[in-house]
Amino acid sequence: MPQVAPSILSADFANLERDIHLVEEAGAQIIHVDVMDGHFVPNLTIGMLVIEAVRKVTDLTLDVHLMISNPETMASRFVDSGADSVTVHYEAATHLDQIVSELKRKGARAGVALNPHTPVTVLEEILPSCDQVLLMSVNPGYGGQTIISSSFPKVRKLKDQISSLGLDVRIEIDGGIGEDNTSDAVRAGVDIIVAGSAIFAAEDPAAAFAAMQSAANEAARDTRSFV
Numbered sequence: 001m002p003q004v005a006p007s008i009l010s011a012d013f014a015n016l017e018r019d020i021h022l023v024e025e026a027g028a029q030i031i032h033v034d035v036m037d038g039h040f041v042p043n044l045t046i047g048m049l050v051i052e053a054v055r056k057v058t059d060l061t062l063d064v065h066l067m068i069s070n071p072e073t074m075a076s077r078f079v080d081s082g083a084d085s086v087t088v089h090y091e092a093a094t095h096l097d098q099i100v101s102e103l104k105r106k107g108a109r110a111g112v113a114l115n116p117h118t119p120v121t122v123l124e125e126i127l128p129s130c131d132q133v134l135l136m137s138v139n140p141g142y143g144g145q146t147i148i149s150s151s152f153p154k155v156r157k158l159k160d161q162i163s164s165l166g167l168d169v170r171i172e173i174d175g176g177i178g179e180d181n182t183s184d185a186v187r188a189g190v191d192i193i194v195a196g197s198a199i200f201a202a203e204d205p206a207a208a209f210a211a212m213q214s215a216a217n218e219a220a221r222d223t224r225s226f227v
Ligand code: DX5
Pocket: 007, 008, 009, 010, 032, 034, 065, 138, 139, 140, 141, 142, 143, 144, 145, 174, 175, 176, 177, 194, 195, 196, 197, 198
């Protein structure tokens, strides 16, 4: 079943533990963590110290999205900090195969992320080694942006690529997703739906999470009944 992954980028950093527990009690299984370096993207967020701190207050899957240049030097250190999955950008990595192998060797799930303008065809060689592919549906750097309209057709292309190769690779979408378009994302083939502002900027984050998760579950049931 598809899973909604709340992104703590839009949470209250002074009350991170409280916000994580809010969505945890509502049934979230994955927490998405955005690491930005002020170089690959024009914003700075958090690093390993915060991931270590978050690891101490939750057993949920920590899904770390690295928006950093030269991830070769740092990606696997996020596993040491407590990440369960680490995703690096195709555009930032020179030695992608090496990073993916190292992450898996350390026991983490390995992901590759693509910016909106990067075609899914670039994944041809790396796809069989990936556990997940993250498609950015906004330009990375900030929460609360509007989804780019070509994102769902891109998901379908990737889904076809994965199915035709018979692979078990999860598709994650990130940016501009809320209750209104969660069903469309799932129907296009998304497995992990990242949502920041739609959950943590809502008056009731637990209710916002629950509404998105139930929209995702319903869309998955509909989609499967057509197969
Ligand atoms: C954006 C980040 C996202 C962000 C999404 O660069 O990668 O994870 O939190 O935020 P929303 O859901 O508000 O578009």
